[in-house]
Amino acid sequence: MSLDNMDGLKQKMGEYTGKVEKALAKFPERKNLPHNRLYTPLDTEGLDYEQDLGFPGEYPFTRGVQPTMYRGRFWTMRMYAGFSTAEESNKRYRYLLESGGTGLSCAFDLPTQIGYDSDDPISAGEVGKVGVAIDSLADMEILFDSIDLGKVSTSMTINAPASVLLAMYIAVAEKQGVSADKLNGTIQNDILKEYAARGTYIFPPQPSMRLITNIFEYCSKNVPNWNTISISGYHIREAGSTASQEIAFTIADGIAYVDAAIKAGLNVDDFAGRLSFFWNAHNNVLEEVAKFRASRRVWAKVMKERFGATKPKSWMLRVHTQTAGSMLTAQQPDNNIIRVALQTAAAVLGGTQSLHTNSKDEALALPTEDAVRIALRTQQIVAYESGLADVVDPLAGSYYIESLTNQIEKEAWEYIKKIDDMGGAVVAIEQGYIQREIQESAYKWQMEVENKQRVIVGVNQFQIEEKPVEGLLRVDASVGELQKKKLVELRARRDNAAVQTKLAALEAGCQDESVNLMPLILDAVKAYATLGEICGVMRKVFGEYEAHVSL
C-alpha cells in the first residue's frame, strides 16, 4: 500500500474511531478486552513479506518449519500417558498405538522424576500416582514390552534424571536388537523450567547444566535422531504466565543451554538441530497462533544472529504442544471437550509438530481410557475433517494475526534483553525474577476470574447444580507395595558387586568435570543399579538445589 493510501486510510480510521467512540455510550463494549477493536493495514505497516514471514521451511520460519506442513503428513498425535506400574502403562501404550496414536509419551511418577526409588520413605503415597513408577531397567523392559523401539518414537517427560531414563531406553532397545542410532524420541531434560515453574529438580544449576551438555554431546555421536531436550514453556504457562512470558522465558532458557554447550566446547551446529520446544495451547485461539509464529521467528534470529549457527536445521524451532490443563474445569467437565477442540485448532493453525490433547476429566483425576479416546479423536477430527490442516499457515496476512505476532515478538525480546542484563536465565531464576513474574500473572488471572472480569463457563457463570462425577481412574494403593516387592527381588537377583563397581565409577566421574557421565550411567543401568542408587551417587557429589521461596 502506498504512503498516500496509508494517509487516506489513517484519516478513515480516525473517522471510524470517532463514530464508534460516540456510539459507545449507547452501545458499550465489553470491558478488559486485551487487543484493539479492529486491525487494518495500519497495524502491519512496514511488514516485509520476505524478511518477516518468508516461505515455510525457510528463515525466519514464521510460517512453519516444513515446506508443506500438514499437506504431506499430519503432526504426530502423541498422547501423554503413564500411571501405576510398568505393566499397566504398557497396556495403555499398546491401546494408544492400536487406536491410531502415532507416538508415545511417557509420564513418570514423582519419585521417578525426582530420582527416588519406590521404597524410599519419601516416596510414600506417591508411587504410581501421576505416572508410571520406574525403579530400574527391569521396569523399563516391562514398560516397552512388545513395542518395537526401532519403529515408535517416544517422548519422555523426565528432567533431573533424564540421563538415567535415556540410558534405560537405550539399554532396552539394545536388548530388542535396535541400535541407539535407530532410536527416535525426546527427553524433556529442561531443568531450568523445573526451578522456575514445575518443581521436579534435584541438583543445583551447575551440575544440572553439565548433565544436559553431557547428553547433547553423547547423543550427537551415538543417538543422532534423538531430541536431546524439549525446552518447555508449557509448565511456565500452566504456572500462570502470559503468552509472551511463556515464549520469552523459555527462549531465555534455550539461550542458557546453548551458551552452556558452547562453553563446554561443543560446536553449535552439532547439537542445535536436536533442540526442540514445548508450547502450551491455551484458550485464546488467535493469540496462541500468533505466539507460535512469533516464537519461531525469535528463535531463528537467536540461533543465526546471536550464536552464528549456519545450518538451517539449527535455526528451526520445532515444537511439541499440549493443550492447557489449567484451563480445564472440574465443573461441567464435558465442556472441556470443546475447550480442547479449540486449543487443538490453535496448535494446528500455529504449526505444531506434535500434539497431546488433554482429556475432559483431567481437572479431576488421571484420564480414563474413554476420555483419552475422545481427546485423541479431537485431533483426528481437526486433522481429517476441519480443513484447518489443508493449507500452510492459513492465517498469515491477517492484519490482526500479523500485528499480534509482531507484538508478542516485541514483548519477548524485551524480556530476553532484561534477562540478558541480569546475567542470563540461570541468574534470573536464582534471583527469583522469573518466578515472581509468573506468580504476578497467575494472581492477576485469578482475581479477574473472581471479580468476573474474566468469565469461565461453568465456574463463575452458567453454573449448575453439579452431580458428583463417577468412574474416575483410581490408582490402586497397592502399587507402592508391588514396586517395593519388585525391588527386594531385584536386589537379591542382580550382581551386587558389579552394581557397586559401576556406582563407584560413576561417583569418580561426577567428581571430574571433564568426564562425560552418559557412558558411566549407561553401565550402571545395565548392571540393574536402581534409579535411586544412581541419583543418590549424584546427589552425594553434586548436592541438592535449594529453592527460592517468595510470595
Next chain:
Amino acid sequence: MEKRIRVLVAKPGLDGHDRGAKVVARALRDAGFEVIYTGLRQTPEQIVEAALQEDVNVVALSLLSGAHNHLFPRVVEMCKQKGMDDVLIVGGGVIPDADIPGLKAAGVAAVFTPGTPTSNIAEFIKANVK
C-alpha cells in the same frame, strides 16, 4: 487491635504444582491474614514442625499429585501428637469428590477443589478458626 490469623500454606509430598498454593497464600495475605509459605516438597514432619515454630492458627495443605489420602491425614495425626488440637487444617487441590468424606473424617476441616474462589477460603477460615 485483634490478633491477626496466622496461616501456614504448605506443599506436602513431592508435587511441584504450586500455582494454587501461591495464589491462595497471596489472596489470604491480601485478606488480612499473616501467611507463611513452606515451599515445595515438605514431609508431614517438616510441616508440623513449621506450624509449631510459627505458632500458626491454620495449616492449609495443597496437593495435586493424588497422594492426599496418605499425606493429609498424616499431618492431622502429627499435629494431634504435638498437642496442636487448636490448629485448623484445611486442604485443596485436584481431589476427587469421593475422597472428601474420608479426609474430613480424618480431621481435615474443609477441602477446596478447583474453581473455588479464594474469598470462600478466607471466609471459611475466619468462621472456623479456633
